[in-house]
Amino acid sequence: MQRLLAITLTSGLAASATAAALTPAAVAAPPDNFQANTAVGPGGSKYKDYPHFRVYNAQNDTVADNCVRPLEAAYQCFVVDLHWRSPGLSYNSESEAGPYYKLNIYRTDNLGANTAANTGLDTRAGLAFLNVGSPYMTDPGTVVHEFGHAMTYAAHWWIDQTRTGAWWETIANWVADTYLTDPVCESARKRTNVASGNTIFQPKKVIGDSYLPIVDGSRGTGNYYEAWPFFTFLVHNLDNYTGLGIDIFPNIWTKYKRNSDETPLHVLERLVAPSTRIQTVVGRYWARMAHVDLAHPKMQAAFQSQRRNINYANLDTLSGGNYRVKSARAPRYMGANIIPLKVTGSGAVIVTVKASSGFTATLAIKAANGQVRYIDLPKGAGGATIASGEETTLVVANTPDQLLLFDPFKLSAEATKGLDYQVQLTGVTPV
Ligand SMILES: *[C@@H]1O[C@H](CO)[C@@H](O)[C@H](O)[C@H]1NC(C)=O
Ligand SMILES: *[C@@H]1O[C@H](CO)[C@@H](O)[C@H](O)[C@H]1NC(C)=O
Secondary structure, three states: OOOEEEEOOOOOOOOOOOOOOOOHHHOOOOOOOOEOOOOOOOOOOOEEEOOOEEEEOOOOHHHHHHHHHHHHHHHHHHHHHOOOOOOOOOOOOOOOOOOOEOEEEEEEOOOOOOEEEEEEEEOOOOEEEEEEEHHHOOOHHHHHHHHHHHHHHHOOOOOOOHHHHHHHHHHHHHHHHHHHHOHHHHHHHHHOOOOOOOOOOOHHHHOOOOOOOOOOOOOOOOOOOOOOHHHHHHHHOOOOOOOOOOOHHHHHHHOOOOOOOOOHHHHHHHHHOOOOOHHHHHHHHHHHHOOOOOOOHHHHHHHHHHHHHOOOOOEEEOOOOEEEEOHHHOOOOOOEEEEEEEEOOOOEEEEEEEEOOOEEEEEEEEOOOOOEEEEEEHHHEEEEEOOOOOEEEEEEEEOOOOOOOOOOOOOOHHHHOOOOEEEEEEOEEEO
């Protein structure tokens, strides 16, 4: 069964903010115990309270406790440690002064057959609430995913911005995986005494279908639930790009151009400018995905166990060491091809990629000790000397010079146009 983890974007939001920025010193610390708000969601008389949450209608207290334990842990990670705006605060105000309300969670069996949970919104209060199907009350991946939506609502500036719509799922799954497995949440997991879980990383989808637009909201074939490793890459920022790292949250929301319906890539483009181009960032993301070199042990383990089944058949062979991308797998907007290579000669390798629009090509070379080095191929050309025991992968990303105002739910011809490229290889062939 497909587990739909839905959000509902609302329309007709009132009132943008005036907001003189509050300095942190001007704001009192939030209370340890938030107040209840019985008006958010359907309410009810059967509930159990926790510091930051109220659970309505759980089957029993054990279920309620097991529902909230991961949520309180996720609250510690994202809100306390990483400084995301608390979902206890109304998004109708810019203030951090409160009041702070408990996030209401409703067990319900009215979500429809394919929906595990969703996030509702009270636009007047500016507060979200979670609806969770009975079987999913104690599934941390499901409830923390919805918690990701509640935090995105609290961050305000993506609401009703249609082109961000599909990215809400990408962010929510990043929140779920980060809570479950990422070293970033390790301290919060320890403090709240929860165990880490299994990663939801899907190597066969993310790498095997890396030619898709970077976030593709097409039902059934898209990647918007799976594309979240991009955020793992941005947050870990192993390349030390100015503007990336854990501060991309909340900047990706707070620096969103108000009511512009721009895409998250536009915000990221401003965050890394002027020192780095967004095209370089996306190119390096895909280069790191060649070996899942993200300082994330559970993603690395999932990659190792599934890599034999990943589809890497991206090129057709021409003559004379030349290859052309298969048209069905030509990388679409900000997508890429990841092409493992095998050395045929002494290890001296020369690569020339040619295409008629903007792209970023990189060699990702993994040493026997696991370290990966990255060789940029300016204008598609360059080379390296590969030692024995090293694994070499060519990565070609479609990184047009201008960002598109693309809506992943309604992909335009431009967003789905593949990068038609040819590559000449000397000293290596595709595996
Ligand atoms: C609580 O409810 C769950 C789900 O219906 C059930 O599996 C469990 O046995 C119940 N536990 C107690 C202590 O009643
Ligand atoms: C990034 O910075 C860290 C900490 O200073 C350093 O260890 C690492 O080598 C740097 N990485 C790159 C790719 O420059």
